[in-house]
Amino acid sequence: MTIRIHSLSSRTFHKASASLCALACALGAGSARADDAGAAPAPARGEEIVVTGAYTTDENVASATGLGLTIQETPQSVTVITAQMLEDQGLHTLTEVVNNAAGISSQAYDSSRSGFSARGFTIDSYQVDGIPVQWSVGFSAGESMLDLALYDRVEIVRGATGLMTGAGNPSASINLIRKHATSKELTGSVSAAYGSWNRWSATGDVATPLTSNGAVRLRLVGRYEEGDSFVDYLHDRTGIAYGVIDADLSPTTLLSVGASYQHNDPSGSQWGGLPVWYSDGTRTNWRRSKTTAAKWSSWASTNATQFLNLTQAIGSDWTVRGYLNHTRNSGQLRLLYLSGTVDRETGEGLSPSASRYQSKADQIDLGLRVNGTFALFGRRHELTLGTSFAQQDFDYYSFAKGTVASTGNFFEWDGSFAEPEWGARSQVIDRTTKQWGYYAATRLSLADPLHVVLGARLSSWTREGAYYGKDQDYGDRNRLLPYAGVLFDIVPGQTLYASYTKIFSPQEYQDRNGDFLPPVNGVNYEAGLKSSYFEGALTTSLAVFRIEQDNLGQADADNMVPGTTNQAYYAAPGAHSKGFELEANGRLLPGWDISASYTGFKARDADGTRINTQSPQRLARLFTTYAFTDALEGLALGGGVSWQGFTYTDATNPVTKATERLGNPSYALVNLMARYRMANGLSAQLNLENLFDTTYYSQIGFYTQYAYGQPRSATLTLRYGF
Template sequence: MTTPIMARRAYGPSFALLTLSVAISAATHAQTLTDEEKAKADAAIEEMIVTSRFTTNDRLDTATGLGLTLYETPQSVSVMTSQRIFDQDLRTLTDVVNNAPGVSARGLDSSRQSFSARGFSIDNYQIDGIPMTWSSGGDAGETQSNTALYERIEVVRGATGLLTGAGNPSASVNLVRKHADSKVLTGSVNASVGRWDTYTATADVGTALNRSGSVRGRVVANYEEGDSFRDLAGDETSVFYGVVDADVTDNLLVRVGASYQDNEPTASTWGGLPVWFSDGGRTDWERSKTIGADWTSWASTVQNQFADLIYNFNDDWRLKLNVNRNVNEADLLLIYMSGTVDRDTGMGLNPSPYNAETERDQISYSAQLSGNYSLFGNEHELTLGAISSDQDFISQTRARSDVAPIGNFYEWDGSYPQPTWGEQSVASEVNTKQDGFYGATRLSLTDEFKVILGGRISNWEQTGQNYGTPVDLGDDNVFTPYAGMVYELTEQHSLYASYTEIFQPQSERDRNGDYLDPIEGINYEVGVKSRFFNDALHTTVTLFNVVQENLAQPDVGQTVPGTEPPVQASYGADGAESTGIELEMVGEIADGWDVSLSYTAFEAEDADGEPVNTNQPDQLIKLYTTYQFGGALDKLTVAGGVNWQGENYTDTTNPVTGQDERLEQDAYALVSLMTRYDITSQLSVQLNVDNLLDETYYSQIGFYNQLEYGEPRNVTASLSYQF
């Protein structure tokens, strides 16, 4: 079982820190193992000693499907390992994105986040390499996905159309599940307490389910409850996960598993705080100020079931079949506030209560055949695959009446009455189907020079209705090419380049009434990858250019035929372009000293040279480092980090003065600290401090001309026991 490992290199002592564990009834099977079998299992665990806690030498499928290492992949790829997640106490996917190289998160309100990279929104996600379609901004809890479910989280920046099909040319996030890989009883349990009366308990355990260990099980449970820095707000989260791995034969592995996450927040907000007073001046709220009421909630559940069949024909060829079902449900009771506040009386905000239930049900099937072949005296790799997904989305809302006024917002205490809700009706019902067939080969032209060529054929269709408007979109036989090369300059340094694409269907129509072709997202990338200290330290220098072609633009003076009222016609034009640089260093720079350091800078402009997506920071510096002492202090680990981001802004119009105005977040830095002490080889205590300097900042400003504050200083103490 792969777990967070606090490891020196092979020449130093090692301590294991797992995230949690409780016993399961099947654990009794582990007690029947013979001494010889236990010794072999223990030896297998010892072989898992890693050279760095912050990087991996595993082969990844996220970018190409070819199972390449980070060093071999001709794109920018970062991995947030289980140890990194454990050290920083990163509990949700949003926490991971806030700390991962080259990507950023923007808070829309108390329950939603939007992610971005290289100037464009991230809408490509994978679970164990299987593409998933999530709602914009994580409307049903997606961005709150609990990290207790995952072994690691991979981020591939740039276009990833070879595997994901439709989307933006920003990045793809792959969530790699934990699997049942231990033949002996092993696990951990963790409990923590933090600011705002936050309590967390997590358990993670795995064991053999039969005498030989050919059938193994693993379960994870997590529970968290607590209040928030926002007035009235709180949250309760429950997570359960179970998986069984079975070696049916020496060549056949079958995995079956399921997970469930339930998010039950209280006093949820929808949108942010008002930016302007009614005299046109800017507001200045306390960070704890909320627009949530004592009955508002953005409750959500995420269910996932999956089955994998992996068959190894021989040492060279493997077939993997997968079926995956993901169901996201949300139960929304919310209130939105618009308008400006009178500086003296606190009056002026207008309420818009909202009651809705949504469900997004996606089932996906995939098949992938991968292997090696000989040609012209060299060995090459090949992968062929097919992915099919079918998603149904439905949103049902209730009309409202008897809506009470907000009153004096200075005196807002959440005791606002619910309106009278009417009968439920279907607001949106949309079906989305996507099929893709892809292939890629890695050609070894020489020992030093490797070339990857590939492509994907995609079919995409969306039908239904959205708030009374018919939806009928589709594109067939969209070809997405992929090309990359890696040239090994020396044993330590490689030069790489890649050309990747992705497509994004759009709903705009032209003057003839035809839907526009999909936006083509294109990513050009060149860089140098290096490795040091026997592969313990990796560095990457990347130059990239990202383009969105065929972006819909207004066709001035033209309307879509047959529309009433008339709908503006559009045409496909050259779109937005982002050019920038990424630097990353990750791994062990000295015995016991691990570091992750990255810098990202880009400039994004539209076809007319005007800045675009300025609400995303165009510069990021992220540093996190840990040091495990040796000698008499070998039980002590200390860590610290700084996340700095450049300014971001939204240009808008002051609704009172009518003047142009910029809503801006200046550059800021968030500092974090961690210390851990191993009481014994199994028991440890850890202290994490986030936003050490208690920086006041906006997690977003400008979304619907409102603002949202980021979290103040937070302190968490935890106790972990591993067995």
């Protein structure tokens, strides 16, 4: 197969990464503090949060330790995708953020599912306001397509976060921070956008006080998007709604109550990808718009949440926060899967498999957290204590089907494939997963430049029920997950740090015999240097890490789980990942903002064989904007590049029976932005993505198929703020 790939040359890329390294290591000084992330600010503290740079934030981060530390004070790699960064780059979904954030990447499974990874390992959950939502890519119900219009920013902590999340992979924690009603005056914005393939959207975001003194406030967000795709017959429709009331019940008590709803209703959804081989054993080379989907196929999904947070300040040093959260992710799937090889002359040879499924993941979370400071030996120290409980009931149904038509000549495929008659529904998965834990963490100030973070979580995890006819009753109780970190301020704004975290991650993978794999166990080490400059307007970090794991599930080549169409896995012993990350975010000069990063690591098993080969082990991200002043005031120009290294899958050629490497060469995507803000609150913004129309794979080797990434596209957005 011959595919044209535009990419950075090795020499050019190494020059770029060397320059980024020099930048990250050269900058220094200053840091600040702010309120607890993951909740509306505690009213008693009343401090004004000042954002000194559009690409930096003085908000603190609770995703790693629960202590509400600044990025500088957190002994792990932390990235915050601010609202300004989301606007500049035109990022609207969780997958788009992952494709542009430092150190993490995504792999498309088909038109409605993407998997995420970091440091060589899968990201198997995301968080909303610090509450983990369990997620399985295989049974995705729109999680990777979450719309970001509801969220103020995205916090990403790379490495293990077992202290706060309990069971989970040592890859990264993605925390979506909700918007809240903080304004005591009427304010908001409306926008409309139109782009390639007739995609259009309309968005509204309004906040208003409900009482004359502003003690009770309301915020409403709505968005609708619809349009076609570069993929034939694929049409997307997405609608979201969000509302939250923030009420100051007293000068020290804040109540937040809200709900959100997102419905994805696509047609022409693709299940899997394009066939790799012709029937003579040679490689295919389809056009980028080619699809295996029928016009009726759909991966429809609904995501709904309701939440309640109550924050009580006790004196000037302590706060208590309680939360209750309900999440329901459901899917209505009518799909067509084509497999096999294609005859070069007739186009025949693909076997159709039509399926209809329903899924529902119902999750309840509740917890209590106490944060405060205390005096000991003449110094002030921070402490957090908490407990959490989560229960997810997951139901998955399959429908009987009537006669399925033949595929015919795939060269003439136009999506007009007859939908079969669907019969009775039967349940194939019925399981309940529970996780509860008790945690404590403290930040001890041993000296002016020396701080120690110590913590532990006592965690229990159980899963019971039926999974494709097999009992799935197992768990792990009272697992102690310690956390330790040390930070030393060389000079103000220059902080050396190191951290250690235990890893515990249950798996739902099955082997070729149908048995479930044992939980993953291991440790996470990290050390680095964090710096800030220009009073926190620019921050940089350099991190090195090593992750060690046993029993890590890896795809078992072409083997399937007996009685299912699911990929079989095996437990890899001695899996480890080691590497480094460089990152810089913030304002270089007045009006000039930058976000830049480089990640390089090696992930291997005990035999030295690369693992998770479909995820890149080299990543470089860069985006920068410049806002003009004087005669050109209101004009902002920006651009960037997202580069990733070689990925591959080794698969068996069904004709020759030889093992072949399906590779995705390294590639770079270049994006541009131009915006003009007028004095009346109106702005116009143009985003160009994949400027040079680079051809690349969005996935390679999933079920020995492949799919193409998005070609060059453009979006024009008009926005009015008031």
